[in-house]
Amino acid sequence: MEKTPSRIQKKNQATILAAGLEVFSQYGFRGSTLDQIAETAGLSKPNILYYFASKDAIYVALLSRLLADWMKPVYEINPAGDPVAEILTYAKQKLEMSRLYPAESRLFANEIIQGAPRIMDVLSGELHDTMQSLAKVIEGWIAKGDIRPVHPHHLFFSIWSMTQHYADFDKQVRAVLGDEDPFVGAEAHIEDMIRRLLTPD
Numbered sequence: 001m002e003k004t005p006s007r008i009q010k011k012n013q014a015t016i017l018a019a020g021l022e023v024f025s026q027y028g029f030r031g032s033t034l035d036q037i038a039e040t041a042g043l044s045k046p047n048i049l050y051y052f053a054s055k056d057a058i059y060v061a062l063l064s065r066l067l068a069d070w071m072k073p074v075y076e077i078n079p080a081g082d083p084v085a086e087i088l089t090y091a092k093q094k095l096e097m098s099r100l101y102p103a104e105s106r107l108f109a110n111e112i113i114q115g116a117p118r119i120m121d122v123l124s125g126e127l128h129d130t131m132q133s134l135a136k137v138i139e140g141w142i143a144k145g146d147i148r149p150v151h152p153h154h155l156f157f158s159i160w161s162m163t164q165h166y167a168d169f170d171k172q173v174r175a176v177l178g179d180e181d182p183f184v185g186a187e188a189h190i191e192d193m194i195r196r197l198l199t200p201d
Contacts, residue, residue, distance in 0.1 A: 013051050015041050017065075019056040025103040028110045040112045056118075063111060063119050067127075074130055083141040084198050091159045091190055097184045098167035105167035131156065132147070147177055147198040155197075162190050 019041035073093040135152035
């Protein structure tokens with residue numbers, strides 16, 4: 001029977017994951033080392049290896065946690081709810097995640113750019129199946145005339161692009177906007193775009 005981690009063990013694991021996120025999101029998987037993670041965490045390299053067998057194990061743990069968090073808003077979309085409101089709620093949740101967790105977003109983007117070698121099974125499995133089910137919900141709303149005709153998958157690709165851009169390209173966004181809070185304007189703009197796209201005539 002596996003023992004429940006102690007409070008100190010949980011604290012150290014959280015510290016290592018936070019350090020891994022900082023290092024990986026800045027240097028990518030290939031450019032990061034266990035020594036960098038250990039230094040950032042303030043722990044020795046042997047201590048790091050006590051909790052995680054390798055750099056790869058830390059990276060995979062971070063990606064797994066990120067994917068689980070990102071899938072939650074998808075599962076919360078209610079097929080019986082108001083379609084436009086449901087999609088808007090989802091988009092706002094995604095934007096909020098970009099605001100609160102930009103390093104996680106950049107970590108994910110780096111993994112995808114590299115060909116998604118460590119999460120392709122999740123992308124082609126759970127994500128694919130979930131989005132296929134969600135596409136049927138969208139198509140049902142379209143068939144009932146609740147929203148205008150759209151391609152379900154491209155609708156969500158657009159939402160991901162619009163929301164994750166503010167995390168992945170934060171420096172570019174802030175360079176253009178200056179002192180303006182990008183997320184205030186982004187939320188209003190995204191809501192307007194989605195309403196125009198989906199609301200029936």
